[in-house]
Amino acid sequence: MVWLRRDLRLSDLPPLAAAASGTDSSVLVCFVVDPRLEKSSGERRLAFLFDSLRDIDDKLHGKLLVARGRPEDEIPRLARAVDAERVHISEDFAPFGRRRDEAVAAALGDIELEATGSPYLVSPGRVTKDDGSPYKVFTPYSKRWRDHGWRAPADSSVPAKRIIDPSDLTKAGRIEIPPAPTTLSIPAGEDAALARWAEFVDADLADYDSGRNDPAGDSTSRMSAYLKYGNIHPRTLAADLGRSASRSSTGAQAYLRELAFRDFYADVLYHWPHSLWHNWNRQFDGIDLDTDKKAHERFDAWKAGRTGFPLVDAGMRQLAETGYMHNRVRMVTASFLVKDLHLPWWWGAEWFLEQLIDGDMASNNHGWQWAAGTGTDAAPYFRVFNPEAQAKKFDPDGEYIRRWVGDTDADDYPEPMVDHKAEREEALRRFGQI
Numbered sequence: 001m002v003w004l005r006r007d008l009r010l011s012d013l014p015p016l017a018a019a020a021s022g023t024d025s026s027v028l029v030c031f032v033v034d035p036r037l038e039k040s041s042g043e044r045r046l047a048f049l050f051d052s053l054r055d056i057d058d059k060l061h062g063k064l065l066v067a068r069g070r071p072e073d074e075i076p077r078l079a080r081a082v083d084a085e086r087v088h089i090s091e092d093f094a095p096f097g098r099r100r101d102e103a104v105a106a107a108l109g110d111i112e113l114e115a116t117g118s119p120y121l122v123s124p125g126r127v128t129k130d131d132g133s134p135y136k137v138f139t140p141y142s143k144r145w146r147d148h149g150w151r152a153p154a155d156s157s158v159p160a161k162r163i164i165d166p167s168d169l170t171k172a173g174r175i176e177i178p179p180a181p182t183t184l185s186i187p188a189g190e191d192a193a194l195a196r197w198a199e200f201v202d203a204d205l206a207d208y209d210s211g212r213n214d215p216a217g218d219s220t221s222r223m224s225a226y227l228k229y230g231n232i233h234p235r236t237l238a239a240d241l242g243r244s245a246s247r248s249s250t251g252a253q254a255y256l257r258e259l260a261f262r263d264f265y266a267d268v269l270y271h272w273p274h275s276l277w278h279n280w281n282r283q284f285d286g287i288d289l290d291t292d293k294k295a296h297e298r299f300d301a302w303k304a305g306r307t308g309f310p311l312v313d314a315g316m317r318q319l320a321e322t323g324y325m326h327n328r329v330r331m332v333t334a335s336f337l338v339k340d341l342h343l344p345w346w347w348g349a350e351w352f353l354e355q356l357i358d359g360d361m362a363s364n365n366h367g368w369q370w371a372a373g374t375g376t377d378a379a380p381y382f383r384v385f386n387p388e389a390q391a392k393k394f395d396p397d398g399e400y401i402r403r404w405v406g407d408t409d410a411d412d413y414p415e416p417m418v419d420h421k422a423e424r425e426e427a428l429r430r431f432g433q434i
């Protein structure tokens, strides 16, 4: 039996290959909608998830079994219904997933829960210093990470007749795949992921190193949601980047570095699970943050894209309207919340997770800690982004701002809600106190 979680594709899927190898027995492919995760995912992520499931179900000619409940109840029940020898998964390293998988393994009893592969190029915990301790700084991590290497994509196709048809299982507790609660700006599924990747490689990879900092150009890959849900594995991307024509190109190198960042943040979370919602660097726990009624009003203005700082507002409106925000602008809006408004970074992180299609705990919460200066090799606390200078540098013609905010001279556009210079001093004063 194959239990899908964050690996919503059929090609190059190690648990499926493992389930089908060495035997000619049949395979049940299933997904369990866990109400705990349903509650904590934003509408857009649920839509992406359900559309990804529909895509797999189509590819399996209607043979994907979807159940709803706690996996520690559902997985053993399904495994017994098909008399499974083993349940195959790809490994989940986040705190919730690890706890859940331990509970499922215990509930399965004699039936083994076997993990093959993970959503990462190099799984968390594998890249360590010579003394076995984890890296706290990205650059040396990324060097070791490259040396570690990863395997090439592999075929995982299984003849259709070997996939168990769940309609034959009378007591399977099968549910219909829920309808997507909203429409998405990024179409879900394996084919959509491959098509988008091919388009990016063709049009924008060569210039990625400079293009990635141009929010108006919008020329980054948009692979984040596909990677989050495993519609595509980073192995496929890395294999293309490594092909001879692009091997030495700066674009391919820069892109690989971003994939290393993704693995690094998952590794940090694996070693320091507290960093999900608490300062990775506990020295910052004592900092004075605003959480009163006024702070909530400021938070609401930030969420609504009505701070009066055009680049911040453009980013927040892009997020609210599409469920996506360009990386450069994620950094600027995050810095503004923490250093100009003096609000807790986890308020912002939670809002991002609710809105983003690519919302991912490790990348998001550590991205936030980078901006807040509380993370591993974070932006130093004394570096405070100036939102106007950032706009001049990265949106010099104001194109991105016009696209999402319109006319910033219009009567209904708000005045700047704070004095950046004064708030910068205030942020430094608060850091100085600790």
Ligand code: FAD
Binding pocket: 212, 220, 221, 222, 223, 224, 225, 227, 228, 258, 259, 261, 262, 265, 325, 326, 327, 328, 330, 331, 334, 352, 356, 358, 359, 360, 361, 363, 364, 365, 367, 368, 371
């Ligand atoms: P590309 O520039 O094409 O990058 C390629 C891939 O590399 C991305 O898809 C992503 O998987 C990875 N990547 C790129 N930058 C980073 C990074 N800084 N950290 C980790 N991985 C990276 N990324 C998420 O996937 N989910 C999140 O919830 C998320 N939240 C963020 C919050 C903040 C405050 C910040 C500063 C960054 C966040 N990022 C997050 C990282 C980054 O902004 C997005 O991965 C990127 O904007 C997605 O667009 P893309 O796929 O076109 O990126």
